[in-house]
Amino acid sequence: MLRRHIEGRGISDPRVLDAMAAVPREEFVPPGLVRDAYRDGPLPIGEGQTISQPYVVATMAEAAELKPGDRVLEVGTGSGYAAAVFSRIADVVYTIERHASLADSARERLRELGYGNVHVGHGDGTRGWPEHAPYDAIVVAAGGRSVPEALREQLAPGGRLLMPVGSLGAGQSLVRERRGEGGAYTAEGLGPVRFVPLIADVPARNR
Numbered sequence: 001m002l003r004r005h006i007e008g009r010g011i012s013d014p015r016v017l018d019a020m021a022a023v024p025r026e027e028f029v030p031p032g033l034v035r036d037a038y039r040d041g042p043l044p045i046g047e048g049q050t051i052s053q054p055y056v057v058a059t060m061a062e063a064a065e066l067k068p069g070d071r072v073l074e075v076g077t078g079s080g081y082a083a084a085v086f087s088r089i090a091d092v093v094y095t096i097e098r099h100a101s102l103a104d105s106a107r108e109r110l111r112e113l114g115y116g117n118v119h120v121g122h123g124d125g126t127r128g129w130p131e132h133a134p135y136d137a138i139v140v141a142a143g144g145r146s147v148p149e150a151l152r153e154q155l156a157p158g159g160r161l162l163m164p165v166g167s168l169g170a171g172q173s174l175v176r177e178r179r180g181e182g183g184a185y186t187a188e189g190l191g192p193v194r195f196v197p198l199i200a201d202v203p204a205r206n207r
């Protein structure tokens with residue numbers, strides 16, 4: 001899978017390729033789908049959500065310019081697969097998921113597999129995880145209309161934020177924002193993508 005779907009499609013960062021090779025994707029998919037684990041596609045994991053496509057995880061890791069020493073925030077833990085990949089490169093990964101059942105099973109799975117530098121939280125990731133900020137990289141694994149301000153604020157100077165931005169009608173584009181050492185933000189589009197929606201848990205009176 002690595003050679004054909006990952007390297008073959010232009011991922012070249014050796015750290016990303018090593019991390020992808022090191023993480024056993026079959027451990028992150030439901031038991032009935034293990035034989036599909038090394039096909040390059042998303043797979044259902046419950047709660048109407050999916051484990052990300054390997055190529056997409058590799059693209060996010062490369063575009064986020066992950067490196068040793070980095071502190072990473074992921075929004076949208078899902079199965080925990082992407083967090084596991086990021087944790088093979090960065091120092092520590094905080095990952096937050098809005099479905100309690102997915103957060104619990106990802107936490108358990110990552111613990112069993114020995115990913116001691118991944119911390120799974122349950123909550124609304126559009127607010128980030130301020131207790132552990134700032135982050136050198138923030139990777140949002142679900143698509144929304146715009147980058148939540150709280151996430152921008154939790155980016156360290158020099159940090160990179162990746163998020164699929166767009167609408168159902170117009171489609172999504174993978175956007176990378178950088179926070180300059182002086183604090184200014186710049187944004188660039190990296191191409192079309194398709195992710196499940198980022199759902200903010202708004203207070204009941206606003207629903």
Ligand code: SAH
Nearest residue numbers: 051052076078079081082097098125198199
């Ligand atoms: N990276 C995951 C796949 C994530 S799919 C993996 O490798 O398995 C996107 C996930 O984002 C879903 O599990 C969805 O429940 C979650 N999500 C959507 N909106 C969210 C929010 N506001 N906060 C936290 N998680 C959210």
